Amino acid sequence: xxxxxxxMSEPPQPxxxxxxxxxxxxxxxxxxxxxxxxxxxxxxxxxxxxxxKWQVDGSKQVAYIIExxxxxxxxxxxxxxxxxxxxxxxxxxxxxxxxxxxxxxxDGKLVLHYCKTQAWG
Amino acid sequence: MWKTGILSYEAFEHDxxxxxxxxxxxxxxxxxxxxxxxxxxxxxxxxxxQLGLHKASEEEADTTEDTNWxxxxxxxxxxxxxxxxxxxxxxxxKYEYHVIYSVSYSVPVLYFTASRQDGxxxxxxxxxxxxxxxxxxxxEHEKWTFLTQQEHPYxxxxxxxxxxxHTADMMKRVSSVTEQQGTHSSANYLxxxxxxxxxxxxxxxxxxxSL
Numbered sequence: 001x002x003x004x005x006x007x008m009s010e011p012p013q014p015x016x017x018x019x020x021x022x023x024x025x026x027x028x029x030x031x032x033x034x035x036x037x038x039x040x041x042x043x044x045x046x047x048x049x050x051x052x053k054w055q056v057d058g059s060k061q062v063a064y065i066i067e068x069x070x071x072x073x074x075x076x077x078x079x080x081x082x083x084x085x086x087x088x089x090x091x092x093x094x095x096x097x098x099x100x101x102x103x104x105x106x107d108g109k110l111v112l113h114y115c116k117t118q119a120w121g
Numbered sequence: 122m123w124k125t126g127i128l129s130y131e132a133f134e135h136d137x138x139x140x141x142x143x144x145x146x147x148x149x150x151x152x153x154x155x156x157x158x159x160x161x162x163x164x165x166x167x168x169x170x171q172l173g174l175h176k177a178s179e180e181e182a183d184t185t186e187d188t189n190w191x192x193x194x195x196x197x198x199x200x201x202x203x204x205x206x207x208x209x210x211x212x213x214x215k216y217e218y219h220v221i222y223s224v225s226y227s228v229p230v231l232y233f234t235a236s237r238q239d240g241x242x243x244x245x246x247x248x249x250x251x252x253x254x255x256x257x258x259x260x261e262h263e264k265w266t267f268l269t270q271q272e273h274p275y276x277x278x279x280x281x282x283x284x285x286x287h288t289a290d291m292m293k294r295v296s297s298v299t300e301q302q303g304t305h306s307s308a309n310y311l312x313x314x315x316x317x318x319x320x321x322x323x324x325x326x327x328x329x330x331s332l
Binding site: 063092113120 | 266286318330
């Protein structure tokens with residue numbers, strides 16, 4: 001079931017967090033399409049994801065990640081999903097991942113905590 | 122930190138002052154206000170002018186509903202979008218956001234009001250229309266419960282209120298993030314909460330608040 005979920009329109013590239021991969025990302029940083037290594041962590045009672053590390057195009061926005069997680073963990077339409085960085089800060093959905101990485105990234109990756117709530121307000 | 126998701130007034134005041142400090146650094150025009158009366162209850166206000174959507178004519182508008190509801194801050198096309206083909210106009214709306222502590226819910230509550238340039242208040246329908254696309258699908262499910270128009274607790278005039286009954290529950294879930302990171306001391310309830318719920322009504326909290 002998880003396998004089918006991975007097949008999104010533009011699936012993020014898998015990472016093996018080996019040296020070769022790290023070097024590769026160093027090189028790709030110089031090219032136009034920068035990839036950002038994103039680590040997704042569940043907060044509250046949100047379901048965890050089988051795979052936590054993803055390489056995502058840096059120009060993608062937070063809204064894209066939110067949609068991606070929602071599909072991956074099969075959120076109901078009435079659930080809201082929020083993403084947090086750093087000290088519990090929710091970036092606006094139009095923020096790009098590259099920007100966030102520049103502000104909050106550490107050790108070559110950007111840690112995002114996601115949290116599911118059932119109601120708004 | 123706020124493991125229970127709720128906040129005492131003293132804790133609210135503490136975070137409020139910290140929030141103001143951060144706002145000053147970022148250059149965000151938040152002001153401190155005091156409620157009239159014996160107890161000098163503190164609350165926050167922020168004026169903001171932004172581009173909003175306004176239906177050119179209500180009869181025509183029905184046919185064009187889904188197409189042109191966008192995010193409000195598209196500076197690039199504000200000039201030529203004076204009158205878009207779809208019959209949707211962009212107008213300047215004057216927002217005023219208030220952050221007020223609710224004694225009954227023990228959480229801060231976001232109040233806001235919006236008016237046009239001629240001073241006319243913006244109706245509920247139009248507030249819904251100005252919700253950014255990313256939240257739209259989600260909010261269709263509870264259109265009627267997330268916003269309430271009610272009396273401002275200190276000013277006595279009508280304001281929209283982002284309903285507080287789920288705030289504590291949401292913050293309780295989020296509080297586990299600070300535990301995972303061990304950053305208890307620097308987290309601010311108001312920053313976390315406002316950055317989560319603010320964007321839905323056009324209130325953005327810049328990244329600088331968290332740096």
